[in-house]
Amino acid sequence: MRNRILILLATIAIYSCQDKQKTEQDNIIKTIAEDTLSKTVAGTADVSDASPTEDKAVELIRKQLNVLLKKDLPAMTKEDRFFYYEAFDLNNDKKNEYFVGFSNSYFCGSGGCSGYILNNDGTLINSFTVTDFPILVTTSSTEKFYDLIFETGGKFHLIKMKNGKYPSNPSVQEIWKGETPKDNAKVLDIDGKKLEKYSF
Incomplete structure (x- = not known):
């Protein structure tokens, strides 16, 4: 009889511990959910469904932009510090290069916008200016x-690699005849594809 009572008390203790743990777990989940909700409403949450590969690319690009634009950063507003990017394997080496573009007045003017093409490791292939997106x-x-x-300027220009770089000013290159x-791949189709905007 005594053994049965001990087993019953042990069982009750285990269940009560489990209930306490479940309550604590529920409270933690509730706190996280409330925190995420408040940050989302405030616009400070990172709720993107980015894959680890995309996260890595974004961090790589951010790091390079902070180097490339080091002298510009003091003059830029918070609204100027956003970029779009798209990955594309330009040389069939099974590694994507990154097209990086902008759509604000700091980087864009009447002739078009500027941007960059980066290697898979984040190093610069080249910059470009006076471009209307997308790029084909x-x-x-x-x-x-x-x-x-x-x-650029309502005309299409053919851009070819020369000595390891694309020309930076497409407006002075050969006009596409x-x-x-229409079936070519498009990159940085900022308006058409509604690309994600990232801060740097």
Whole structure:
């Protein structure tokens, strides 16, 4: 009889501990949920569904932009410090390069916007200016990198790799003759694809 009472008391103690743990766990979950909700309402939460690969790319780009734009940063407002990016394997090496673009008045003017093309490790391939997005990637290549078509001033220009870099000012490059290829890949289609905007 005594053994039965001890077993019964032990069982009750285990269940009460489990209930206490469950209550504590529920309280922790509730606190996290409330914190996330308050941050979301305030606009300070990071609720993106970014994959680890995307997170890595964003951090790589942020780091490089802070280096490339070091002299510009003091003159920039918080609203100026946003970028868009899109990954594309430009040289078929199974590693994506990154197109980085902007859409605010600090980086854009009447001639178009500026941006960057970065290697997979974040190093700079080159910068570009006076560009209207999106950028088209052709099926032809030069120096193992795909040729690009940039729109600037209402005209399309063919951009080819030369000595490891694309030209930075597309407006002085060869004008694309004929219709622009409609089935070509588009990168930095900021308006059409509604790309995510990231701060740096």
